[in-house]
Amino acid sequence: MMSPTARLVVRRLNQRNQALAPFFTSTKSFATEASFETRPFKLHKLEEGPKTSVTVTRDEALKYYKQMLTIRRIETASGNLYKEKIIRGFCHLYSGQEACAVGMKAAMKPADAIISAYRIHGWTYLMGVPPLGVLAELTGRKSGCARGKGGSMHMYAPHFFGGNGIVGAQVPLGVGVAFASKYRGDDNVCFALYGDGAANQGQIFEVYNMAKLWNVPCIFVCENNGYGMGTSAERAAASTTYYTRGDYVPGIWVDGMDILAVREASRFAIEYCTSGKGPLVMETATYRYSGHSMSDPGTSYRTRDEIQEVRQNRDPIASFKEKIISTDLASADELKAIDAEVKKEVDEATRKAKSDSEIPMEELPADIYAAPLEEEVRNVAPWEPLRHKRIGSAVNLN
Amino acid sequence: MFARHAVSARAIHFVYQPDTAKPPVSGETSKQNMFMAINSAIHSALEKDDSAIIFGEDVAFGGVFRCTLGLKDKFGADRVFNTPLCEQGIAGFGIGAAAAGATAIAEMQFADYMFPAFDQIVNEAAKYRYRSGGLFECGKLTIRSPCSAVGHGAVYHSQSPEAYFAHTPGLKVVVPRGPIAAKGLLLSCIRDPDPCIFLEPKVLYRTAEEMVPKTEYTIPLGKAQVLAPGNQVTLIGWGTQVHVLLEVAKMAKEQLKVSCEVIDLQTILPWDKDTVCQSVKKTGRVIVAHEAPLTCGFGAELAATIQQECFLNLEAPVTRVTGFDTPFPHIFEPFYLPTKWRCLEAVKKIVNF
Ligand SMILES: Cc1ncc(C[n+]2csc(CCOP(=O)(O)OP(=O)(O)O)c2C)c(N)n1
Numbered sequence: 001m002m003s004p005t006a007r008l009v010v011r012r013l014n015q016r017n018q019a020l021a022p023f024f025t026s027t028k029s030f031a032t033e034a035s036f037e038t039r040p041f042k043l044h045k046l047e048e049g050p051k052t053s054v055t056v057t058r059d060e061a062l063k064y065y066k067q068m069l070t071i072r073r074i075e076t077a078s079g080n081l082y083k084e085k086i087i088r089g090f091c092h093l094y095s096g097q098e099a100c101a102v103g104m105k106a107a108m109k110p111a112d113a114i115i116s117a118y119r120i121h122g123w124t125y126l127m128g129v130p131p132l133g134v135l136a137e138l139t140g141r142k143s144g145c146a147r148g149k150g151g152s153m154h155m156y157a158p159h160f161f162g163g164n165g166i167v168g169a170q171v172p173l174g175v176g177v178a179f180a181s182k183y184r185g186d187d188n189v190c191f192a193l194y195g196d197g198a199a200n201q202g203q204i205f206e207v208y209n210m211a212k213l214w215n216v217p218c219i220f221v222c223e224n225n226g227y228g229m230g231t232s233a234e235r236a237a238a239s240t241t242y243y244t245r246g247d248y249v250p251g252i253w254v255d256g257m258d259i260l261a262v263r264e265a266s267r268f269a270i271e272y273c274t275s276g277k278g279p280l281v282m283e284t285a286t287y288r289y290s291g292h293s294m295s296d297p298g299t300s301y302r303t304r305d306e307i308q309e310v311r312q313n314r315d316p317i318a319s320f321k322e323k324i325i326s327t328d329l330a331s332a333d334e335l336k337a338i339d340a341e342v343k344k345e346v347d348e349a350t351r352k353a354k355s356d357s358e359i360p361m362e363e364l365p366a367d368i369y370a371a372p373l374e375e376e377v378r379n380v381a382p383w384e385p386l387r388h389k390r391i392g393s394a395v396n397l398n
Numbered sequence: 399m400f401a402r403h404a405v406s407a408r409a410i411h412f413v414y415q416p417d418t419a420k421p422p423v424s425g426e427t428s429k430q431n432m433f434m435a436i437n438s439a440i441h442s443a444l445e446k447d448d449s450a451i452i453f454g455e456d457v458a459f460g461g462v463f464r465c466t467l468g469l470k471d472k473f474g475a476d477r478v479f480n481t482p483l484c485e486q487g488i489a490g491f492g493i494g495a496a497a498a499g500a501t502a503i504a505e506m507q508f509a510d511y512m513f514p515a516f517d518q519i520v521n522e523a524a525k526y527r528y529r530s531g532g533l534f535e536c537g538k539l540t541i542r543s544p545c546s547a548v549g550h551g552a553v554y555h556s557q558s559p560e561a562y563f564a565h566t567p568g569l570k571v572v573v574p575r576g577p578i579a580a581k582g583l584l585l586s587c588i589r590d591p592d593p594c595i596f597l598e599p600k601v602l603y604r605t606a607e608e609m610v611p612k613t614e615y616t617i618p619l620g621k622a623q624v625l626a627p628g629n630q631v632t633l634i635g636w637g638t639q640v641h642v643l644l645e646v647a648k649m650a651k652e653q654l655k656v657s658c659e660v661i662d663l664q665t666i667l668p669w670d671k672d673t674v675c676q677s678v679k680k681t682g683r684v685i686v687a688h689e690a691p692l693t694c695g696f697g698a699e700l701a702a703t704i705q706q707e708c709f710l711n712l713e714a715p716v717t718r719v720t721g722f723d724t725p726f727p728h729i730f731e732p733f734y735l736p737t738k739w740r741c742l743e744a745v746k747k748i749v750n751f
């Protein structure tokens with residue numbers, strides 16, 4: 001087991017190996033695109049991997065920047081709402097991991113699916129829910145994407161099969177979702193996400209086998225942020241090379257702090273899966289800045305220095321911003337304007353998420369059954385009868 | 399990491415009623431909350447029994463609810479250890495260790511996460527002795543887990559799964575109502591020769607404080623406790639609900655002039671038929687209250703047995719006040735829970751039947 005300081009040294013060494021090689025293709029005042037060299041991918045049972053030379057256009061760069069920033073802002077707002085006791089119970093922040101979601105989303109086709117665990121505020125936003133839908137879900141209000149019925153961890157959107165509070169449970173579902181694509185022959189894939197902690201759940205190994213056996217187009221994504229609650233990856237896993245843990249399922253390791261590397265690896269994975277070769281495991285090496293959830297200060301099992309080191313040297317947003325500016329894709333002022341715009345939008349959403357109302361009591365018994373067979377939910381002596389009802393129709397089976 | 403934040407006033411739907419009766423053993427006491435009392439029970443188990451081990455997710459660091467705080471430092475990392483995140487593995491591992499002679503205490507981080515381990519508990523642990531014709535057993539296994547409502551746990555951090563396990567011959571199922579009970583009952587479970595499921599109402603970890611005897615003691619399994627004597631209505635509950643019922647008994651006395659007898663069942667499987675039926679024969683009216691949903695909640699079993707055993711003594715139908723037949727709700731928790739108001743309403747109805 002590595003001590004935190006030893007780990008830091010390794011990270012610094014890796015850092016030094018990372019070559020940034022921008023190429024300019026500029027017109028007018030800004031470059032229209034720029035190319036970069038990613039850190040090398042690590043491959044498991046693959047002859048060939050993704051290209052390490054990646055190109056991004058100015059428009060794409062600005063979009064990714066805005067998306068990552070919005071996620072960061074949503075998380076800051078969530079953290080504050082929690083501290084104000086407006087969000088209760090759980091609240092798991094994604095700050096530090098933005099490049100993973102934004103990179104995958106950038107590669108996904110419109111009908112590709114994704115399913116994940118509970119650290120999903122960012123994903124919910126990327127899959128089409130505005131910041132208010134995320135924040136109001138957390139505050140349990142009716143503008144929440146599940147109308148406040150799920151709260152923390154339980155967020156959904158079309159093609160986003162949800163967050164889940166039971167760690168590991170989502171992964172088999174992802175394989176089922178991907179199987180349906182194969183069956184229909186529609187060329188879509190499903191990203192099934194889990195953490196380094198969740199990677200130790202038995203169900204994941206069951207579905208590695210099923211997915212490979214039937215060559216299901218599922219991309220297993222292990223977001224390795226180094227910790228499962230207070231337990232570092234090395235303390236919980238006999239092998240921390242998560243991209244190899246599918247054994248007969250090929251895998252890729254990617255720098256999860258580099259949005260472009262994640263996009264490239266995801267493109268490769270989609271291509272691989274849709275060409276009929278079956279599943280792939282993708283490990284995104286990343287880091288979470290906050291504690292596991294809001295009640296965990298996140299400093300009892302790792303040093304403040306460790307967190308600070310990542311923030312300073314590997315922050316996915318700061319490093320991407322650096323790339324954008326240094327290659328003249330956009331000016332610092334332009335990015336500042338985006339910052340202001342994002343801040344305004346999230347501030348506005350935060351205000352609404354606080355003042356929004358809750359759904360009415362009739363919804364307590366709603367959506368338990370699609371065909372309830374009885375009129376009322378069985379219960380004893382509530383003040384009002386509890387009538388079964390449906391609120392809307394499901395978006396996954398439209 | 400979950401419980402470190404204070405449970406605010408809005409979260410609590412009951413007033414904690416500390417045990418003031420004579421403690422199970424005499425001698426010095428100290429003020430402890432429930433997680434400390436549980437900690438001291440495990441401490442005793444580890445101290446007196448070299449084969450005792452405790453393990454689970456983040457257990458070496460004290461566990462999310464601090465129940466195992468300091469134990470690794472005292473007893474070493476080979477006896478107090480973290481497991482990976484894998485409930486089925488944790489349960490099966492515990493069964494194996496117990497089968498090989500260890501006193502295995504497994505912590506499941508939340509009772510809602512026991513479902514991934516359900517097969518191991520229900521098929522393997524519960525039936526080991528029976529299916530081997532008595533040749534093999536894993537009775538030295540105890541699985542502890544935080545359960546029930548906490549004010550803001552929503553769907554997956556609030557459930558009360560006692561009835562699922564009560565449906566499994568071979569297990570013993572226990573739910574303590576506070577620190578004194580928790581310490582004695584947990585030690586009994588750990589030392590009992592059958593696999594035990596010990597469900598700890600998580601809202602009590604910090605809110606419940608009592609003067610707990612410093613020395614070790616056990617409280618017999620399978621025995622209910624009459625906490626407040628009465629002669630018109632029997633109120634039965636376990637865990638957090640006991641405190642709701644104690645308050646209801648006071649309210650009934652003050653507001654309705656109705657005398658209620660409050661029983662803490664303590665052991666769900668096998669439950670104490672004698673104490674319950676004796677009380678019902680005296681009062682003729684009984685209300686069972688629990689947080690779990692109505693249908694097949696453990697109240698159903700009590701109701702069936704009570705009508706069988708006390709039919710001629712009953713003045714009114716056996717009444718249940720429970721959670722609704724819905725998943726555990728997020729924002730509607732205050733409506734879902736069998737609060738003192740709903741229980742008091744039931745008392746009014748039952749005396750006027
Ligand atoms: C079945 C189950 N067991 C345990 C938990 C408690 N729990 C929630 S998150 C977590 C750690 C997961 O870590 P990881 O998979 O690395 O995800 P991360 O939090 O780092 O995103 C644990 C133990 C749970 N929610 N469900």
Ligand SMILES: [Mg+2]
Nearest residue numbers: 195196227228
């Ligand atoms: Mg993790």
